[in-house]
Amino acid sequence: MLLAASTQRTVGMVILAIVFIGFVVYLFFSLRGAKPEVGSEIVLAPNRRVDDVPDEVLETRRLDRSLGAALAMLTVIGVALPLYWLGEPGRQENRVAGFDRTFTSRGERLYTEGAQCVNCHGPEGVGGVVSTTLTDDSGGFIAQVNWKAPALNTVMSRYSEDEIRYVLNYGRNGVMPAWGAPGGGPLTVQQIDEIIHYLRSIQIPEDEIRAEADAGLRAGVAELLKSERPELADADAATVDAAVDDWLAEVEAVRARADQMAVDADPSIAGDDRAVRAAALELLSDGKVPGNELYWQYGHLLFDNTAGQGAFGCARCHTFGWSYDATTDGPDDVDGHPGPLLDEYVPGGGFFGPNLTNGVTRRVFDTAISHADFITEGQTIGKPYGRGGDGGNGQMPGFGPRTDDDLGVTWPGLLTDDQIDAIVAFERSL
Ligand code: HEC
Ligand code: HEC
Structure with a gap:
């Protein structure tokens, strides 16, 4: 827009210069070519005779009016036209x-x-x-x-x-x-x-995105804990909430342990956030960190996040049947089907998106961090990824922030780097 505005000004200046030069040239030639009026030496026209008809008679109010109008028009053209021109970029923006x-x-x-x-x-x-x-x-x-x-x-x-x-x-x-x-x-x-x-x-703005994703995740954790600990099944909401908090704190501790192990193994990476992240993620993917199972479970819950009808998760495209709750038995007179459609899901077994099990993601992505980068960016039409992946129609979404250069907007990510890491570790364990 700035560029457009300055181009507009430059063009305006050039036109102004051309008009000015043209005017000077015109003046030069018309003065040079000016000759005495034909016959003027014989007899003066009545309006030029000083003592014949007085100016007051010739210069009527009508002449004043037309001269005045001409001046006004000239002012309008002289002032309004440049103003109009200068306002043009703003007008285009409004448009x-x-x-x-x-x-x-x-x-x-x-x-x-x-x-x-x-x-x-x-x-x-x-x-x-x-x-x-x-x-x-x-x-x-x-x-x-x-x-x-x-x-x-x-x-x-x-x-x-x-x-x-x-x-x-x-x-x-x-x-x-x-x-x-x-x-x-x-x-x-x-x-x-x-x-x-x-x-x-x-x-929706970033804080609402975080809140929604967290609510979905916490619901998943609560369900998991209730299935593991029968006493939580009838507990009040505050008790369940506290148990969920504890569980998430344990996950965070596993992550912190992994970061520490990575730095202990190679002190030279200390302070380089990305290098620590990459090394810790390798350990977590390989199950080398005490409490690793918990971290994978956390990744699995994020993979299955039900918030926004699956908008924050992966299962809707990578787990067959997940989108229609295939393991839940609905009323037979409504769904027309006795019993559930599936006994159990194959997490990441593939549906609209490819099968991610049996080490597929390890073959496609040499390193855990390159795998994480892919989840962050998603597929891009026409852009290859990993080993053998191509951009296709770009239907694998990106879960990190995405910038639209044309709009000058950065849309917030659906998942944090930490959450993406947990999903990556989970996928690499499949
Ligand atoms: C008959 C129901 C239905 C209608 C009507 C419908 N959609 Fe969809 N749409 C879906 C379903 C279901 C999916 C997910 C498909 C899947 O799980 O494979 C979807 C997926 C999408 C997606 C992909 C989103 C993502 O993150 O994967 C977009 C975008 C979308 N719809 C936009 C629209 C728009 C815009 C309209 C109106 C022009 C529309 N849809 C009308 C049912 C519908
Ligand atoms: C809207 C559907 C959709 C969702 C949601 C989705 N994916 Fe995908 N995913 C795809 C598609 C489509 C591909 C690429 C298929 C192709 O071109 O081969 C893909 C590819 C991948 C690959 C590369 C696998 C390979 O063999 O090339 C990984 C890894 C992956 N997805 C992980 C995830 C993770 C993790 C999430 C959730 C954070 C997720 N996906 C969510 C549709 C989806």
Whole structure:
């Protein structure tokens, strides 16, 4: 914008210089070419005879008025035109902002009415569910399930706008419909753009992201502790909360121990945060730290985080059946299926995203820290990763902060570095 404004000024100055030079040239030639009026030497025109008709008679008020009007017009042109020119960049900015508002409000209408995203993704993108029918390969009925539709009020942190455009155009897994023309959907390119403008406007700030992710994680820890310690099952909320706090403090202690072990093994890395992180993460991935199992459990809970209908976690794409609670038995008259659909999940066994078990992630990523970097950034369309990975359509989200250069915005990360590390250690243990 600054560049545009200064270009505008430069062009303005050049035009001004051209006009000025032109005027001087004009003056020069018209003075040089000025000749005495033809016939003037014979007889003077009446208005030039001093003693014939007085000026007062010739110079009527009408002449004053037209001269005055001409002067006023000249002033307007002389003053207003440069002013108009100088104000142009600001006007363009306002125009862009106005355009933005129009797009956002049209996108909102599409979200809530036109395309009914709200029915599945909830008001303002808080997340929701869609009731859908699972069928087998030949189209036979398996069950009626509630499929989690992830929160979209954090989607700008996960994906670039092109990556979002891809899901909107083509849909996903038959449950997220294809909306854009390329995928055979009803919306135009501009309408998809309008929806993206609206999505930008509903993103929640970092403190809310942290709070939501933490709430989901704590719910997971509470459930785990209740299954391990029957006495907690009927305990009041404060008791459960305290137990969760203790558990998380133990996890933190394991992490601190790993950092210490890393520095003890190689004192030269002390003070280099990234080197300590990388070395500690290797130890934690290999199960070499006392209390390591707890750290993996923590990573698993983050992997399975249910907050925002799975928006903060990994299981919805990497664990088959997780998105529709396949291990939970629903009422048979509603889901049409006796018993649960699965006896148990295969964590990270693969679904929309690839299978991460049997050491896959160790083969793809030589080091734990490069694995962590991938989770932080996610896939980028056209950019290779690890050993044999490519950017594809960019559908593996990034969980660290993401900067949109075009908008000049950095969207906050969904997970902290510590949380990403725990998930990495867990995945490398699979
Ligand atoms: C019929 C229900 C339904 C409707 C309507 C719907 N979606 Fe979805 N959408 C889903 C489901 C379910 C998923 C997750 C798919 C999966 O788990 O594979 C999803 C995924 C997405 C994703 C990917 C998010 C992520 O983090 O993975 C985006 C973006 C999205 N939808 C946006 C929209 C927008 C915008 C609209 C309206 C134009 C819309 N959806 C309409 C059900 C729906
Ligand atoms: C919206 C779906 C989605 C979510 C959520 C998701 N992933 Fe992925 N993941 C993918 C896709 C798609 C790929 C790449 C598939 C390809 O191109 O081969 C991928 C690839 C990966 C890979 C590389 C594996 C390989 O063999 O190339 C790792 C590791 C991974 N994901 C970990 C995670 C972790 C950890 C999380 C949660 C913090 C997560 N994923 C969340 C969809 C997802």
